Amino acid sequence: MGQADLPVTRAQVEDFLYREAALLDAWKLDEWLALLAEDATYRVPSNDAPDADPRAALFTIADDMARIRARVTRLKDRNAHAEFPPSRTRRIISNVRIVESDPLRVEANFVVYRFRRNENVREYVGRYRYTLVNLEGELKIAKREAILDAMELASLGAVSFIL
């Protein structure tokens, strides 16, 4: 039995999520892209419709892979004014659970602290829903959904960075 066939452990998933968080906090967006499967999606539902379908409901973000790449291109451009100078973020990820093994579905809680100059900290609190794929022993992200707990974005303002 090769490595790729062994069941993925929670520790492996945690290592993977922590690595992803470190890349995003460091704004290493091209390296982050390398963690995504070819047809990955990234979604942030509207706060009042956390379980909706983006084909039928308005989301905050509902990116396919082409849109994710375009988002990264935009964020690397100094004319992405909402993120220039870039925010500092710090992601705390916990309560990681493998909720299904095939497909590999993972849930985790997050707090993302976001700092900008002369601004109070903004705390984005919620949960991640991931579908991961095991490609020859290497985990990749097939689906990535960040669901905010705030009843409305309100003082969080925009989701202009990758949550």
Added chain:
Amino acid sequence: MIAPMRRVVNEPHEMRFEVHRSALADPAVHELEQRSIFERCWIYVGHESELAAPGDFKTRSVAGRPVIFCRDGESRVKVFLNTCRHRGSLVCREREGNAERYTCFYHGWTYDRDGALYAVPGQSAYPPSFHKTEFSLKEPANVAAYRGFVFLNFDAGAVSLDEYLAGAKEYIDLVVDQSPSGQMEVIQGTQEYDIRANWKLLVENSFDDYHLLSTHSTWLNYLKNSGVEMKRPAKGELLPAHGVGKDLGNGHGVVDNVNFRGRPVARWIPIYGEAAKPEIERIRAELAARLGEARAARVADTNRNLIVFPNLVLNDGSSVTIRTFQPLAADRMRVSAWALGPREESATARAVRLDSFLTFYGPGGFATPDDIEALEAVQAGLAAWREVPWSVMSRGMAKEGEQLNTDELHLRAFWIQWDKLISQ
């Protein structure tokens, strides 16, 4: 007595138009406009499609007041001030739902969904002069709708909504005409976010095409990289397609542009994907059959950002968005935005509409976050209003005839009406 302050300088002969920055930064102006603007104008509440059945309700803040936007027992659209007639508590604290009755939990006063006071615990202790019929939930002086868009007005002496909307009606019609049955619906999912800026800056931003190139270059690059064709601007113009700015009366205004950015109704661009092409063509054919070629082209091949004075925006661009915003302070507002689509739209067309919406609009879009940043940067700069008191708004003033979307005639129309109301 201190002479009234001049906040808008409008000197057509000298071709000067300037706005005093205290209008955007001074808390005293914020207080003043609560009375002179928000208690006198027609203010958007919601769309009839948000309430399907008798008893359906949404609670929201309109002009700083808590309201219940609902259907009564006979399915009539109503607006109640969400405050108990006894001591003032909210009688409904849920965002949305369906109510048989509204019960104030504090002392238990209960209202039926027509607003009438239904039950008062221990009513016998009140004196004989107490009559339940005098304590119905209060309604604004006027509530009226135009083609599904519901407004309230706190001024009993206000002109009718129809008269108030003036030239804005033509542009609301262009939105509603996208639906074969004339019924547009608000789609599930609300974008509610704060901007640390004066609300009038979002009015300006919502129909100011002058900022497009510098603020939204990353969005324009995204379109270009996705294969959307963009022509070089014509001589004397800044944008890839021609567009005009118009004064629609009573402070309303619009930018009315030849479309280059694609429209779910009904102009395909590569971002929608090849698979969506036949569906967009089918929608286009339906428009032409129903409205005639000329009107269909007007609906499909132009995009328009409409301001209904003072705080409603209908952006009929990459998708249709209803956007309204409530001033929270001189330097802060709460924005609520929804997507609007034809009720009978197919699942495919709906998906294209929502996807197209997110390319530009909203707090996670490729453009709106940069607008928010621009407005907050302006507000930060306005802290120096005493030293740098005037903003210039004279683009296009020297021109005869047509005014471009990158000119400022339509912005001036808003400010002239604002100044008129605030000075009365």
